[in-house]
Amino acid sequence: MTRLFHVSDVHFGCEDHAAIDWFGACVQEEQPDAVIMTGDLTMHARAREFTAAAAWLQGLGRPVTVEVGNHDLPWFNLWARFVTPYKRYRALEAMIERPLDRRGVAVVPLKTTARFQWRLNWAKGYVSDRALQEALALVEAVPAGDLVFVACHHPLVEGGTRMTSETRRGPEALAALARAGAHAVLTGHVHDPFDVEHHVEGRAVRLIGAGTLSERVRARPPSFNEITVEGASFSTEARFMGEGSVAL
Structure with missing residues (x-):
């Protein structure tokens, strides 16, 4: 069993201190095989926010992979956003977009983030040709029989939550990933958990979204997902601070 x-969406700078302490205690006590962080580590991509986020993730003591969220790109410095958008991620360089096995x-x-888009809301998702091809190459290299989970910040299609992602080229990306053999897509951004099945050309792909550990809650309190893998099957539980677990 794995x-x-x-x-997801810890938003250092607007983090819920009780929630991040709770999550850290769960990790230390239960020792999961890995932690998947699907973006928005920070609120405004400030250096001090990244410093706090790096210390927290490194202190978990478990294998971690981190996706970049829209809040992790500089907001107030357009030069930095366009020229060095990931400079402040250097403390987490070994974790960023790290494949795990x-x-x-x-x-x-x-x-699924972009420095610029031809629309007013740059916080929404976007899948570039290059990003998709890189992900497909990794999916196709996975040994036969292994489960494949794709991790990104924005849901590729909507998961029925109050907040939306409106990811451009998301449906096309999901179809391509399904054809390549992906079993699930793990995301954040919307701050509420979900696990829904989506069918692509006769193939079922699970869309799994995590909640938030920040003060910016939506419909539910701070939470994270526990995904349990047994052989070729897997299940998801949303664990809510102060309210126990709910099977999704």
């Missing part, structure tokens, strides 16, 4: 903790489960990164 246990993965899927966490844990006992029959491969975690493949997919970038």
Whole structure:
């Protein structure tokens, strides 16, 4: 059995201190096989926010892969956003978009953020040709029989939550990933958990979204997902601070 903790949208700078302490205690006590962080580590991509986020993730003491969220790109410095958008991520360089392989489960990164888009809301998702091709190459390299989880920040299609992602080229990316053999896509951004099945050309792909550990909650309190893998099957539980677990 493999246990993965899927966490997202911690938003250091607007973090819920009780929630991040709770999550850290769960990790230390239960020792999951890996932690998957699907973006928005920070609120405004400030250096001090990244410093706090790096210390927290490194202190977990478990294998971690981190996706970049829209809040992790500089907001107030357009030069930095366009020229050096990931400079402040250097303390986390070994974790960023890191493929993971844990006992029959491969975690493949997919970038869904953009420095610029031809629309007013740059916070929404976007899948570039390059990002998709890089992810597909990793999916196709996974040994036969292993489960493939794709990790990105924005849901590729909507998961029925109050907040939306409106990811451009998301449906096309999801179809391509399904054809390549992906079993699930793990995301954040919307701050509420979900696990829904989506069918692509007769193939079922699970869309799994994590909640938030920040003060910016939506419909539910702070939470993270526990994904349990047994052989070729897997299940998801949303674990809510102060309210226990709910099977998704």
